[in-house]
Amino acid sequence: MAEPRRSRRAGELVLEVRALRVMRGGRAILDGLDLGVQRGEPFAIAGPSGSGKTTLLFAVAGLSRPDGGTIEVGGVSLEGLAPRERAERVGIVFQDYQLFPHLTALENACLAPRLHGLEGYEARVLELFEALGLSELAHRAPHELSGGQKQRVAIARTLALRPEVVLFDEPSAALDPQTTDELATRLRGLSHETQVIVVSHDLPFLERCCTRGLRLEGGRIAASGTVADVTRSA
């Protein structure tokens, strides 16, 4: 059975984080963080190294259990969701991509939808490969791909599950200037089908792909508003 289509109106609150608390080594890395993201353009999360950006993403992606607070996507709390249901609401593209080395590019993208028994996933993945310019590379192993190509496969793998929110951790960190430009354009393009949230300390890059965002410092929100506001105050 196909997933019922979720309503996707611009402006609605797609991600809402309340009083989020994450402890690491007896220290609160995130301490009572509140955050709301409205559906629309890619959303930027900036901040210096060690400010808690990855910690926040992992909590939202359900990869670590928060020590307090709630996370809601599209009005549904992530707590208590089965792994599969959560993955269909929030996806993440890791900084180092984490492609599965024993599978081809195509198999990487098909694994989860196949295991979850999603109908028509092959067509969906081929479509994604086409859109991401991966059609020629579908049967390559990850170690035969460049960094930028790997990233596109990772994006396809995440989008194959049609998540409402896709998190990107430092997507520009390992790319050359031209590929970074392409990526910025691509992320803007993705916002038609999903809510993109980009974590980065690369401010020019954030300015190119996002319109709104916030800046983390020491586990707290130091500024929020338009990207210009966020980056100017840094």
Next chain:
Amino acid sequence: MRRALVALTWLWIVFIGSALAPREALAEPGREGVLVVGLTGKYPPFSYFDERGELAGFDVDFARALCTEMRLRCELVATEWDSLVAALLTDKIDAVVGSMAITEERSRAVRFSVPYYESGARLYVRPGARDSGTRGFTVGVTLGTTFERVARERFPEAEVRIYKGDTDVLQDLATGRLDGMITDELVGAYMAHERGAVVEPVGARLLEERMGIPVKPGRDELLAEIDRAVGALRSSGVQRALLEKHLHVGGASAGAGERPGLWRSAAPLLLRGLGATLFICVTGIGLGIALSLLLAWGALSKGFVARPTALLVDFVRSTPFMIQLFALYFGPPSLGLSLSAEAAGITAIAVHSAAYLAEVVKTAYRAVPDGQRLAARALGLSAWQSLRHVVGPQMLPIATVPCLNTVVAMIKDSAVVSVIGIYELTLQTQRIISASFRPIELYAVAAGLYFLLTFPLLVAGRRLEQRWRARGLLHG
């Protein structure tokens, strides 16, 4: 590929069949109407394996006559000499008809019957040997025999070497590693006549010996019955006739050159041994693989089982295989649970290989980056799906070669189970050697057969490694 698998499976079934056919080592004592008799099969002419691989000799015939006299069915079990008493005390066997001299020391552990023959020990030397009174004179005896003490008392200057059986002593005597040996004079006479062995008796009898049939203390009824039967066999002349048959036969099978049938008779025995080795290895290691997954899971778990599991694995890895084997074979009977030799051997191999394989599996699991598990989780895969489709396939290339190395080591170490009387390749080889006295050729063939078993695994490991390296799944 599939057809090869089917062929292999058939081959396997045939091997199992041939391995299971001779069940000599599986006798269960204390059964109604059966007497399980232990002996070494390494003490010609009293007990040895003839050229057809059958137990033969005075002790063998006497044991059969004894059983007939007692109206019991005879089951013969060949065990190392130093395990015979342990086998008796753990009820693996009922009695030993193995030329065991009655001594005070042994009488403290077991109950002896009346003597079933008498003899004496003598010193035998090879031509050109050093004088027995001089320093550097080396003399060989069998471990745990009365001859061992005699050697130390009578030849204080000599170096006494201890062997597993007279057959081994003779081999070293023939190669010049030993100057002499102490053994029973009936045995010595037999060697001189039958085998054309290059030994000569020196001096007078070193001691008089009376051979008895020991049973476990407390089995008084059995002992009384044996005493009666021995008396009957001696008074009826059967015992005398058997002694003459085995100790004074004319050159029926004398001379090294008159054994054209060696390979014809040895080949089926060696193949049977190979089949048994294959059977205990595949079964034992197969169980070991299953057990190793359980152990690795335990050791990797975050629960309370982690520490005890890791300790168990370390314990097994840091104790000798042979000790584990003995513990499994001789230990359980004291807890009221008797394992057959094959069951004990297979269990020992399973436990020993599981410990090593668990370590390999654990290392492979840890070698897969945590990011891979996170990625699987982020895609909504369950723990099992993550293991089955993401982590497991990446562990395979990391673990396979070390696993194959462990398997190869285990196949070689499986030779050790010969000590509890499992007729695998090594014991079959030794028993053919005890009848044919051609150790060089037979050990070479045995080595070749082990090589045939293990070498393909090493080659397969190397091939797979190359393939995975080309696919970017192995680094370093």
